[in-house]
Amino acid sequence: MEIEAIRTAYRRYARIYDAVFGAILHPGRKLIIQALNLRPGDNILEVGVGTGLSLPLYPENVKVTGIDISGEMLAKARERVHQQNLAQAEAVLEMDAEDLKFPESTFDKVVAMYVVSVVSDLPTLVDEMRRVCKPGGEMFIVNHFRSRNGFIRALEGLFSPLAKLVGFHPNLALEDLLEQTGLDVVEIRSANLFDYWKVLRCRSTIKRSLPMDVTESIEHDSTVQGVSR
Numbered sequence: 692m693e694i695e696a697i698r699t700a701y702r703r704y705a706r707i708y709d710a711v712f713g714a715i716l717h718p719g720r721k722l723i724i725q726a727l728n729l730r731p732g733d734n735i736l737e738v739g740v741g742t743g744l745s746l747p748l749y750p751e752n753v754k755v756t757g758i759d760i761s762g763e764m765l766a767k768a769r770e771r772v773h774q775q776n777l778a779q780a781e782a783v784l785e786m787d788a789e790d791l792k793f794p795e796s797t798f799d800k801v802v803a804m805y806v807v808s809v810v811s812d813l814p815t816l817v818d819e820m821r822r823v824c825k826p827g828g829e830m831f832i833v834n835h836f837r838s839r840n841g842f843i844r845a846l847e848g849l850f851s852p853l854a855k856l857v858g859f860h861p862n863l864a865l866e867d868l869l870e871q872t873g874l875d876v877v878e879i880r881s882a883n884l885f886d887y888w889k890v891l892r893c894r895s896t897i898k899r900s901l902p903m904d905v906t907e908s909i910e911h912d913s914t915v916q917g918v919s920r
């Protein structure tokens with residue numbers, strides 16, 4: 692999706708976003724924070740932080756910077772930080788995740804919750820996440836990926852032309868994400884309703900050139916074996 696289409700979609704969503712996508716996607720947010728294995732003082736970047744639903748989930752002894760391209764979504768996030776006095780929320784900034792204004796190796800961990808099927812250029816997003824992550828740091832992604840079930844897959848295909856309207860691509864395949872970005876996934880867990888969403892833990896330092904066989908890891912929902920080189 693083009694950036695203006697994304698801005699338009701989330702300008703419309705901002706007021707109702709929490710009611711529509713708050714509770715239903717919250718188990719995935721909790722699972723990713725758990726997977727982060729946070730240590731006191733960790734410096735975290737969350738791209739596409741939206742209305743900041745995840746911010747209260749981070750412990751107070753870490754520093755979180757949330758960025759988003761939608762001013763309206765961010766206004767809600769700032770309201771939340773203020774109302775709940777969230778000390779962990781170091782900054783909430785309007786910024787394009789595909790063109791981050793941070794120096795390289797700034798963050799210990801970089802997080803994208805329900806964002807990879809929204810952005811306009813996936814490889815650029817992941818390259819930017821990788822660039823600002825410290826060597827040895829990790830990147831975490833939670834998203835819905837194209838279903839392996841034929842019926843659901845057909846439905847996702849039907850919704851696909853409505854991406855601009857719904858504000859995301861319903862049929863992004865995990866295999867395509869990995870092939871386009873070279874993400875080095877070390878763990879996959881399932882989340883949310885019907886385990887329909889996946890939480891990926893990825894190393895930031897390695898860019899894989901070979902597509903990995905994710906079939907088994909998706910089906911068995913486990914640590915991915917033998918993917919590092």
Ligand SMILES: C[S@@+](CC[C@H](N)C(=O)[O-])C[C@H]1O[C@@H](n2cnc3c(N)ncnc32)[C@H](O)[C@@H]1O
Nearest residue numbers: 701739740741759760761764787788804805810
């Ligand atoms: C589906 S919402 C997810 C919001 C939040 N992460 C959550 O857990 O609900 C996707 C968010 O990504 C943001 N976004 C899309 N493209 C972006 C980009 N290039 N840079 C920064 N944010 C972007 C949208 O504005 C929107 O707030």
